[in-house]
Amino acid sequence: MHAEVTAVSSMPSDEFFLARQPILGRDQHLVAFELLFRAAGEHEDARLTDGTAATAAVISHASQLGLEQVVGEQLAFINVDADVLMSDFVRFLPPHKVILEILETVKPTEPLLARVAKLKELGFTFALDDVIDHTEEVDKLLGLVDVVKIDLKGVERNALPQLAASLRAANKKLLAEKVETVEEFNLCMELGFEYFQGYYFARPVILSGRKITPSELMILRLLELLHAEADDAAIETAVKRDALSSLNLLRLVNSRAASSGRRIETVSEAIAKLGRKQLRRWLQILLYATAGSPVELHSPLLQLATTRGKLLELMSLHVHRDNAVCAERAFTVGIMSLADALFSMPMDEILENVELADDVCAALLHREGTFGAMLDVVERLEKADTGPVFSAALKRLGLTAKQVREIELEAFDWVRELACEAA
Structure with a gap:
């Protein structure tokens, strides 16, 4: 044989x-x-x-x-x-x-x-x-x-x-x-x-006295405006205050991964066409841009963060039976899970600067709740730690090996397209 x-x-x-x-x-x-x-x-x-x-x-x-x-x-x-x-x-x-x-x-x-x-x-x-x-x-x-x-x-x-x-x-x-x-x-x-x-x-290397930069703070404030359901005019004004962020946002929303179809030329059009959900997503990605430079989508930290975000979103759609709101919160957990490494600050200090749902904060700080369990599964998967603890966690989430692999392939493909098209 x-x-x-x-x-x-x-x-x-x-x-x-x-x-x-x-x-x-x-x-x-x-x-x-x-x-x-x-x-x-x-x-x-x-x-x-x-x-x-x-x-x-x-x-x-x-x-x-x-x-x-x-x-x-x-x-x-x-x-x-x-x-x-x-x-x-x-x-x-x-x-x-x-x-x-x-x-x-x-x-x-x-x-x-x-x-x-x-x-x-x-x-x-x-x-x-x-x-x-x-x-x-x-x-x-x-x-x-x-x-x-x-x-x-x-x-x-x-x-x-x-x-x-x-x-x-x-x-x-x-x-x-x-x-x-x-x-x-x-x-x-x-x-x-x-x-x-x-x-x-x-790995977060905590720098004592490190402060969030004005550019980073602007994006966090925008995320807060979205969370508070501010009107489009207030959001557009906030975006336009930072020319580089405006440019990066337009590059990202015109990528194939954004699936918006026709090219978007202005910030107001981006807000109108994308909707709040997608705008929140691209702002979270923009956090990973080095201050004063375009976002590098081939950055390993950004690739890992966006992969986590998409993995958690797709897992949530299985676990929460296509609940779009839960899926979006899961994406936030995934992409924000590396914010401490990005900012060189403790996660609790970062979360003081942005309003997030309680279950999102619990997942980020303590790996608690369903979102925390999904993040723990993804972190174990990254390290190929698929032993009994991993298998038990998957079973509690109601996910099979085949479903996880299909979710991974879809997430990898989404991140690949995002990196290629927005380069």
Whole structure:
């Protein structure tokens, strides 16, 4: 029996989750996503995590999980073990879109090395996963890979400079994974790492005495006007006080993701045509614009925030049976959940500057209520933490693995279109 048939038959095709973790370059822009395939909770005893079965299931359903939809313009890092490398189904992956990440469990036998060399001839690029030491086995694979991933949690801090130097001496690009703090990122920058994976960019670094800037405050005040149901004239006047925000707003509302059809030329037209719901949404996105510059929709923090917003909105439509009001509040929870990282301020201080519904505040501050439960699920999914706690939370929300994956694909696609069309 072929390897791919064995792998796919060992797990129902709908019983897995997709986690997508950003990989950044030295300029802090997105360059790739690592795709992690995790078995649903009830299949955990089969240990079907990043191995053959999960990879085979995904590849065999490539038409459903089109890589362009999942990663957009970026590359996809995909874990492969020896069985996947030696199988035929790996050839179904597009070489120009993927980097095959050879797991640390792979033994560099002669047949395997020959297979990797053959796949390189076919245009595939390889990375070596979870390197914690420059061993003889690592050396055997080193000549066939372009990127080496170093697990920061597996390497002693004082041993990291020597390890990085020895691998860079072999002309390999280094990717630091599990980078969780700005200090770790800065160290890896100094050591010459090219790529960074981890959520250091989404961790709030609280700056004592940090104040909300006038531009940020203007957008928060606009959100308050919308919450207070102020008239259109008051809202239009407030928007026009900040020329850059007006320009950014018009760029965003004319993106394909806004689905407004005809081009909108003025702020008053934007307010009239979009309606309060969409205006509130684009203002929340505008919060992520650096003061004095256009909003960068390829910013990893903004991409993560907008992805969370759309995920929570779509989840809410399932959980609250198409209740549009709840869905909009869920979007607010998702996109505002990274405001503390954005503003470098505690979340409670930020919320003092904007009027939000009690259940939205409870979700943002304490992960309480249904919105808080959905946000917790999304945060766990980002980290590929799909164990028993995650599965139990999904069950309480009444969501299945298949529904979550479909929601993810729709959210990824929406954010991709937003980034492409408003660029």
